[in-house]
Amino acid sequence: MWLGLDYDGTLAPISLESGQAKADPSLCSLLTGLVENPLLRIAIVSGRPLSFLRAVLPVSGLTLAGVYGLEVQMPGGERLLRVESNLLRPQLRMIKSDWSLLFRGHPGYWVEDKELALALHADSADPAETALLLSTAISMATDRPSPVPLRVYEGDRYLEVAPAAAHKGQTVQWLLDQDWSHEALPVYVGDDARDEEAFEVIRRRGGIPILVGKGSGSTRALARLGSCEAVRTWLEILCEAASRRRKSPTS
Numbered sequence: 001m002w003l004g005l006d007y008d009g010t011l012a013p014i015s016l017e018s019g020q021a022k023a024d025p026s027l028c029s030l031l032t033g034l035v036e037n038p039l040l041r042i043a044i045v046s047g048r049p050l051s052f053l054r055a056v057l058p059v060s061g062l063t064l065a066g067v068y069g070l071e072v073q074m075p076g077g078e079r080l081l082r083v084e085s086n087l088l089r090p091q092l093r094m095i096k097s098d099w100s101l102l103f104r105g106h107p108g109y110w111v112e113d114k115e116l117a118l119a120l121h122a123d124s125a126d127p128a129e130t131a132l133l134l135s136t137a138i139s140m141a142t143d144r145p146s147p148v149p150l151r152v153y154e155g156d157r158y159l160e161v162a163p164a165a166a167h168k169g170q171t172v173q174w175l176l177d178q179d180w181s182h183e184a185l186p187v188y189v190g191d192d193a194r195d196e197e198a199f200e201v202i203r204r205r206g207g208i209p210i211l212v213g214k215g216s217g218s219t220r221a222l223a224r225l226g227s228c229e230a231v232r233t234w235l236e237i238l239c240e241a242a243s244r245r246r247k248s249p250t251s
């Protein structure tokens with residue numbers, strides 16, 4: 001089985017803290033049990049930077065795909081950058097500078113610089129002005145000539161500007177092609193709109209996309225797990241079953 005897992009809202013409750021990168025020993029132990037089984041290949045596919053994923057999931061043998069797969073650490077430890085960062089960084093720096101002028105005098109906004117993407121958080125901003133300011137921020141980002149094509153993710157009092165290649169579907173496709181046998185069953189677990197892009201690919205490849213939580217609209221998932229806790233319980237069952245199967249493959 002090839003198993004792709006989102007991080008926030010799937011393996012761990014969603015946290016707005018971008019700087020608090022602490023490993024969770026029980027999650028690391030669970031993932032270690034999974035990656036040590038040769039019947040399984042485990043990839044984490046997240047919008048978080050690779051540096052964050054390396055800090056919270058220090059588990060050797062995992063594939064870690066950060067910023068929606070723009071920066072990938074393969075199971076052997078080699079790191080790949082899947083975007084031209086020398087073209088992208090100046091572009092993002094200009095957008096960041098425009099945004100800092102736009103939000104001067106407007107408290108409650110903060111920009112998270114992921115190096116390969118910019119996220120704009122407005123959770124504690126004045127709701128009366130948020131829609132207008134965020135739409136101005138999008139125009140500032142997309143009206144510029146851009147050597148690296150960009151896409152905008154919009155959420156609830158949140159937006160993110162990233163290269164078009166920051167796409168979980170493309171990343172899962174790429175990982176499946178690179179990473180694992182075509183006979184393996186692909187399964188992917190995630191909780192939001194970005195994961196739906198991966199679900200589409202998993203369905204095309206004959207696998208099982210699993211949505212965590214209720215979702216907020218239509219979904220391409222074929223199954224659901226109710227919460228992060230349910231995901232962990234399911235992973236424990238998978239780990240035990242794969243371990244038994246490894247020990248006695250023909251019984």
Ligand SMILES: [Mg+2]
Nearest residue numbers: 006008009191
């Ligand atoms: Mg998530």
